[in-house]
Amino acid sequence: MEVKQQNSSPSCNSNGHVGRAEEEKDRPVRVYADGIYDLFHYGHARSLEQAKKLFPNTYLLVGCCNDDLTHKYKGKTVMTEQERYESLRHCRWVDEVIPDAPWVMTEEFLDKHQIDYVAHDSLPYADASGAGKDVYEFVKSIGKFKETKRTDGISTSDLIMKILKDYNQYVMRNLARGYTRKQLGLSYVKEKRLRVNMGLKKLQEKVKRHQETVGEKFQTVAKTAKIRRNIWVENADRLVAGFLEMFEEGCHKMGTAIRDRLQEQLTGQSLRGLIYDDDFEDEDDDDEYDDDSNDDDDDYFYAESMEEEYVHGENK
Secondary structure, three states: OHHHHHHHHHHHHHHHHHHHHHHHHHOOEEEEEEEOOOOOOHHHHHHHHHHHOOOOOEEEEEEEOOHHHHHHHOOOOOOOHHHHHHHHHOOOOOOEEEOOOOOOOOHHHHHHOOOOEEEEEOOOOEOOOOOOOEOOHHHHHOOOEEEEOOOOOOOHHHHHHHHHHOHHHHHHHHHHOOOOHHHHOOOHHHHHHHHHHHHHHHHHHHHHHHHHHHHHHHHHHHHHHHHHHHHHHHHHHHHHHHHHHHHHHHHHHHHHHHHHHHHHHHHHHHHHHHHHHHHHHHHHHHHHHHHHHHHHHHHHHHHHHHHHHHHHHHHO
16 A cells, blocks of 8 residues: 555656646746836837737736826826726737836736736836836846837827927817816916917918919919910911911912903903004095195185286286
């Protein structure tokens, strides 16, 4: 019996070790990530995604510091601790949220939550509490630190800076939406000044829209005028070509008519010239006949006068 017991006890112990090994093998790796997560944005989500994907089977725990600890060591937050906790619970990569997370990692905290690794970016995170130079110094020293990459171009500080840069616009927007000056922390004078600025801005936008409308109309008119000008040029070319063609045809017809008229006149003058020549010859004959007759008459009258003179002489 003792031998059996001695033989059986090692087998039980070996089975127990095998069982625990199998359990350890099947157990997901518990990875812890922590932060403030104020104004939760896609940079936060990407870092948690990297932590979740560190191992094929990962259980991601996310610790979030409360308001008192955050305001003491980092500064005022936009969101309350409950709002920050709730934002993390709605992230698809998070399996469990641990509220009131410590500012510095300790061995007691790791053991309490059975944390295998802590995930964060590799840049040293100054320990404002004075416990050390880096809040992850202890985790790095025991080899349980896993590095994640930050997302460039996005951070809570960047978002706050964007809001502060356009502070007046956001205030005016909220005033227009019905928020009171007390809700926005404004004095009476500040509110009135912002409302005047809001009115001027609306006027400027209206003028700008009007200018854009006028500009669009001007461009439309210019395009239309250009099209009409092209049409006018085409029509003018066509009309000038038609006019020249008609003018050439008219000139040809006019030249032909003038030529025909000249020919008619020349033909008529030729005929009249021939007729005039015949008449002139007849008149010459008549003149010769008349001259002979006149000579005879003159001779007759001369003889008669001589005879009368002779008779008168004898009477005397």
